[in-house]
Amino acid sequence: MHCIGVDVSKQELVTFDGTKERIFPNTRGLAEFDRFLKRLTDALVVFEPTSTYSRRLETLCRTQRISCCQLNPRVIPHLRLVGKGRSKTDSTDAELLYRYGIERGRQEAAQLENDELAESIQARLACYRVAQKSRVAYQNVFEALSHDPATSDVLLDEIRAEIGELKHKEKRQVDAAQKLVKEDPETKERLELLLSIPGVGPITALTLLALFRKYGNANRSQIVALSGFDPIRIQSGTSVHGKSRISKRGNREVRRRLYEATLSAARYNPGIRAIYRRLKEGGKPEKVARTAAARKLLSIAHAIYRSGEPFREPNQEET
Known part of the structure; x- marks a missing residue:
């Protein structure tokens, strides 16, 4: 090498x-x-x-x-x-x-796969994130100003209209990304497989689809590392036993989407729910439990993408 x-x-x-x-x-x-x-x-x-x-x-x-x-x-x-x-x-x-x-x-x-579709999906999702971030900022401003008696109704209407336009922009970008996927039957099927996983919505599924296509030859451990979920050990001073945390080296957007997905997956996905509950009941902080759940969700999604088989609930919860 x-x-x-x-x-x-x-x-x-x-x-x-x-x-x-x-x-x-x-x-x-x-x-x-x-x-x-x-x-x-x-x-x-x-x-x-x-x-x-x-x-x-x-x-x-x-x-x-x-x-x-x-x-x-x-x-x-x-x-x-x-x-x-x-x-x-x-x-x-x-x-x-x-x-x-x-x-x-x-x-x-x-x-890295020479995959124009993956690049196009990621570009659409990047535009979606810009619109979403702006919408959230406007919503925060609207919330603050709506409680101020000095704020005019005209200004509030303008902000409300801007929020509505940004929502339309978000939808247009997601629709465009999904249209790209639907043009290829095999890719459309892969997206549907990812959507079969409890807790995985359209944005998360599109994000994972682009990642898996871009690194088509990557194995599970490589996908985990590419997403920054691989553990590293931090040593302090002369201590032999350091603390472990995830590296955060990889794709930040993948991590963010998976963190958000765990909120739903911890309720409706048996395997994710079991891991999340076990860690919480063992006294682990919320962040640790959600990180472990997100990493498990990523592994499940990658396995389903590679196998071509939809999600099936296990006979018993994983521990």
Whole structure:
């Protein structure tokens, strides 16, 4: 395995392969970096998604079928702490990413599928989130102003109309995403399978569908890691026994949707309900119980997506 740590910025890619640091221009097509990768066998690219700056690298990995490991930006500061207090000048981010790739990268790596449908679904959901966030903000303002006697009815009507328009925008984006799915019979069937899971609604199902299509070859543990639900252990001082928490390295939107879905799944999904109740009755905090339930829900959804079989309630609740 040839592991390459890549620190992505607007203008360049700083890379480290265990022996040498190299810099490549972050230009359209990444021609120079592509030529470099083609000289390697079994390459693994480890990088942090950085909004639009890393899109070219993601596209290159996807189109050239290069295995990659995408880390949450929170990981790098943690790696510096683990690295015995090294400062940013002692170890470049590219080197830290390389080290992580050598230690855990292959376990978490996945190949990005060149899937235009998944990209289109994610784009529609991104527009949906923008409209939803704006609607919630307007609703909060409306709630506050409606209790103020000095607020005019004209202003309240304007805000009410804006909220209504944003709701329409949300619906249009979801409808457009569902229309894309319905154009492909197999994908439509996969979406229906995900919707058969108690607690999984249309937005969560579309979010998971795009994730599973984008990482079509990923196994269960890789999907868990790509979603940031994999555990990491944090040590403090000289203590040998550290606390565990989820890494939060992966897709934040997947985690958010699954957290929301657990509220319903904990009531109507037997397996999720059993895990949630067991942890709560054992004295675990609400956040811990919901995280475990969300991770289990993700595993169930991935298994159903891969198997092609709809959700079936077990004969007895899981523990």
